[in-house]
Amino acid sequence: MIPRMASVTGVKEWNNGELRSLDDYLVGEEPLEIRVGDLPISVTMRTPGHDLELAAGFLFTEGLITSRAQIASVRNEPDATQNGANRVRIDLTPGVVLDPEATRRNFYTTSSCGVCGKASIDAVRVRHIAPLAPAPAPAALAPAAGSVALPPAPAAGSTALPPAPAAGSTALPDAPDTLLIDPELLCQLPDRLRAAQPVFERTGGLHAAGLFTSAGELLILREDVGRHNAVDKVIGWALANDLLPLGTSVLMVSGRGGFEIVQKALVAGVAVLASVSAPSDLAVNLAREFGMTLIGFLRGRRFIIYSGAGRIASAMPPR
Amino acid sequence: MIPRMASVTGVKEWNNGELRSLDDYLVGEEPLEIRVGDLPISVTMRTPGHDLELAAGFLFTEGLITSRAQIASVRNEPDATQNGANRVRIDLTPGVVLDPEATRRNFYTTSSCGVCGKASIDAVRVRHIAPLAPAPAPAALAPAAGSVALPPAPAAGSTALPPAPAAGSTALPDAPDTLLIDPELLCQLPDRLRAAQPVFERTGGLHAAGLFTSAGELLILREDVGRHNAVDKVIGWALANDLLPLGTSVLMVSGRGGFEIVQKALVAGVAVLASVSAPSDLAVNLAREFGMTLIGFLRGRRFIIYSGAGRIASAMPPR
Numbered sequence: 001m002i003p004r005m006a007s008v009t010g011v012k013e014w015n016n017g018e019l020r021s022l023d024d025y026l027v028g029e030e031p032l033e034i035r036v037g038d039l040p041i042s043v044t045m046r047t048p049g050h051d052l053e054l055a056a057g058f059l060f061t062e063g064l065i066t067s068r069a070q071i072a073s074v075r076n077e078p079d080a081t082q083n084g085a086n087r088v089r090i091d092l093t094p095g096v097v098l099d100p101e102a103t104r105r106n107f108y109t110t111s112s113c114g115v116c117g118k119a120s121i122d123a124v125r126v127r128h129i130a131p132l133a134p135a136p137a138p139a140a141l142a143p144a145a146g147s148v149a150l151p152p153a154p155a156a157g158s159t160a161l162p163p164a165p166a167a168g169s170t171a172l173p174d175a176p177d178t179l180l181i182d183p184e185l186l187c188q189l190p191d192r193l194r195a196a197q198p199v200f201e202r203t204g205g206l207h208a209a210g211l212f213t214s215a216g217e218l219l220i221l222r223e224d225v226g227r228h229n230a231v232d233k234v235i236g237w238a239l240a241n242d243l244l245p246l247g248t249s250v251l252m253v254s255g256r257g258g259f260e261i262v263q264k265a266l267v268a269g270v271a272v273l274a275s276v277s278a279p280s281d282l283a284v285n286l287a288r289e290f291g292m293t294l295i296g297f298l299r300g301r302r303f304i305i306y307s308g309a310g311r312i313a314s315a316m317p318p319r
Numbered sequence: 320m321i322p323r324m325a326s327v328t329g330v331k332e333w334n335n336g337e338l339r340s341l342d343d344y345l346v347g348e349e350p351l352e353i354r355v356g357d358l359p360i361s362v363t364m365r366t367p368g369h370d371l372e373l374a375a376g377f378l379f380t381e382g383l384i385t386s387r388a389q390i391a392s393v394r395n396e397p398d399a400t401q402n403g404a405n406r407v408r409i410d411l412t413p414g415v416v417l418d419p420e421a422t423r424r425n426f427y428t429t430s431s432c433g434v435c436g437k438a439s440i441d442a443v444r445v446r447h448i449a450p451l452a453p454a455p456a457p458a459a460l461a462p463a464a465g466s467v468a469l470p471p472a473p474a475a476g477s478t479a480l481p482p483a484p485a486a487g488s489t490a491l492p493d494a495p496d497t498l499l500i501d502p503e504l505l506c507q508l509p510d511r512l513r514a515a516q517p518v519f520e521r522t523g524g525l526h527a528a529g530l531f532t533s534a535g536e537l538l539i540l541r542e543d544v545g546r547h548n549a550v551d552k553v554i555g556w557a558l559a560n561d562l563l564p565l566g567t568s569v570l571m572v573s574g575r576g577g578f579e580i581v582q583k584a585l586v587a588g589v590a591v592l593a594s595v596s597a598p599s600d601l602a603v604n605l606a607r608e609f610g611m612t613l614i615g616f617l618r619g620r621r622f623i624i625y626s627g628a629g630r631i632a633s634a635m636p637p638r
Contacts, residue, residue, distance in 0.1 A: 005542075027524035029544045046548040047525065050541055050556070054548055057555025060563075061583035068558050205346035205575055205597030206366065222369055223324075225348045225577065225599050229365040229373055236376025237369070239387050244379075256524055258544065264380035278524030280544050 564588020
């Protein structure tokens, strides 16, 4: 196991009506800042490892450099994060000058990216996130062990919104959760999503996002080549129809429940996010911090509960 | 069929040794520019359709607005493209002001994005793309029919590199292609890629990119949560090892062969790009314009040839 490329965490597996706790591997996801000299060029969410190659390859495939000879050195540079390994600095051979237009064109940062996982979380925190109703089973899931991407505690000295309590914290008011999802119903959502996809789904190249009521009724479905776009289309529809926040809905996405998707769903107040595939460690940490229920590998009559198990009706451990 | 969400094009299917021509649906992919008033906020590669919802949802989930009431109007605005529908303008309610920091943070454009498909193609053209050896079967594939995303001819008046001939054009010198891939070997690549993935692939959340010789030998494998990062890591490795351009290699990716992946592969001179999933229409058009061999749905003993069939050994039609 290469450090930080993956981490282990405790999750719950629902399988054909049986619930069990197990350890699961999560793929690592952290931002990497690429600099040329002192100039920030790009921030990309990536899995740590081979970062020097990533930075050099990025500069080349984005047309900022055209040969290896233009690179004088590539190295990690300390950053403000815990492990200090989320920045790569490339120095160019004397005489090689970046095209300012290409640089401008290539500098991109989404607010889902920061210079470190913590910065990313802070970026989420400053947004206006409607509070989620607390899940009724506190401490249902342990914090991710072995992950070094995110500090487990909220940042001290944050000047943004008050730090959100960690998932399962008893600091939240002890109100009963209004949202309780039947796991049998959850298992039907992928088929319902697929059945509703229009004819051009035959292209095979589309991601889908669907918003369901807690009774499993499909409210809206949108498709896009970009997973995040499909989610934005759904949330834009909900915004236009005055349905936000989506605290009583289930958002189902066809691809991974990655960090960016969890972030967007949280902003819209989504309480339950389900996907057919795997989330990253950063996505799981974010969901846990904000108390979102995060479901992955929803296939057939099986799924994994990464966070907020209290909203899954029969997922509460027998007493 | 909703216009521009999908298009039909002629492709070749290789299935267990049999080759046939058929029409295939491609998902639409075009850039959308989102503006607030006259200020460009973001360019995103998306499937056309529900663009107003996408723009509103994006502003909301990225934290630029916090309620529907802050939006005065959302509308399409003419742009310079053929269909003039790749820009959405949102005007805010009087008194609502964008946070400049949030705006700065959210404006992102990769060079894979332009204000229109044509601009994107131009952006590729200005990069230093090593010429690919022409595929030996000219006019093996017809240009995409029904697609309105890209003008079929190179832009007039381009000041960048001389326009690349369209795929299958006879303007290229009639040199024999040095690269000819055995379709039986192609079918083995997904398994070889999977077999080489390290232990943490068990997370299920990783994309892989692998570089193979024309004899099917795996040169390098990289994994990442981001498909484009896995490709950049592979190309960065090749750059560091002085192996560019990759005109005699096959690049195999685990996810879709989307526009951004085709673009990065072209910059590295990759002649054959194979993926297990579907490309978009923009990706196919780009591959055809530059004469790259683009393979999709490579699963079991079947695949689709979207472009450059001449590099697939037995894919030449019987005479």
